[in-house]
Amino acid sequence: MCETKKENIHQSLEVLYRKVDGCPLKDLQLTFFQMAYIISGNGFLNINDHRIAYRAGNLMLLTPNDCYNFDIEQTTEFLLIKFTGDYVKKYRWKNICEIECLLYYSAHLMGCILRNESDYPLVRSIIQSLLQGIHHSDLYEEDLQMHFVNALIVIAARNIARVRPAQLKINADSRIQDIINYIQSNIFSPQKLKAPVIAEAFGISDTYLGSYFKNQCGETIQHFTAAYKIRLIEHRLKFSDRRINEIADEFGFTDESHLNKFFKKYKKLSLTQYRKSNAV
Incomplete structure (x- = not known):
């Protein structure tokens, strides 16, 4: 201090x-x-x-x-x-x-x-x-x-x-920036975040999308999407009084249990444990 x-x-x-x-x-x-x-x-x-x-x-x-x-x-x-x-x-x-x-x-x-x-x-x-x-x-x-x-x-x-992958190439082309913006803009709509849907939106094959994203960003598109979603969920838990079922609904999870399993996979804590340990 x-x-x-x-x-x-x-x-x-x-x-x-x-x-x-x-x-x-x-x-x-x-x-x-x-x-x-x-x-x-x-x-x-x-x-x-x-x-x-x-x-x-x-x-x-x-x-x-x-x-x-x-x-x-x-x-x-x-x-x-x-x-x-x-x-x-x-x-x-x-x-x-x-x-x-x-x-x-x-x-x-x-x-x-x-x-x-x-x-x-x-x-x-x-x-x-x-x-x-x-x-x-x-x-x-x-x-x-x-x-x-x-x-x-x-x-x-x-x-x-606007979170950017830590290893995003300095000279990355505009299309990867557009894909990142698309993911962030649709983070509350799981259906729009599926690889085939993203690939169709940008006129490329879903197999190429995966390799292209990793080559440009140094991480998979799934990892980037999950990390961004986790960060937003952390915001809700730390700074809002929203109930967990409301957060689950906001991000398109089927229920609290589904959200909790997803969150615990990345943070090694349950939603309730995280909220208690990070109360502001």
Whole structure:
């Protein structure tokens, strides 16, 4: 456990601009979520005993209880977006039912959370709009700020949700990326995840699909699909109050017993044991 000063916020949402050439506050421990966008400058983020380089254009996400400080190498402009867990829970997200779980998962990622290249200009545009509101406040600015922040939260969540195989080739072609996206988009529909169905969707044979995926990703398509499903189930068990039969139904398992057998195969614990040992 780190010996730090706890950092608190007085509202459920705060958006701050900072330009610093050093870090006046060292070794802080958060009690809220914080997105830090690097407008300019570079240096290192020290977080939970990890040291991560940052540069302009990076979007970093810190979660409650993270211990951190910034080592500034070049004068850095930050846009800091601070929000509480209650802020996330109170907003009615249309399609992301476990958005808070995804945000917490960012603690397992290193560095910039943006995984989609197309999101960089989108995030930059939102940041500019937030900065405009800070420097030139206008009518309904508070409402606009909230909508811009919510857009950033959704972008962060969808980037965190995009798991890629650890051994995915750097020069992997676009088709394997599309197959991975297809699997993640249909993870709650077991029928759509069968090899013949995936193969037909991409116009290839199911025998070729298996060898192609393993060659590009370093693991079988079945292993990747199961690992992604397990991760989402872990989210439900750790961060939601959903009953096990509800989770089983959500992921298309026939019943609790079927889900429990699947989960225990990979985690060596029953669903109930896992939930008890990982209560937050």
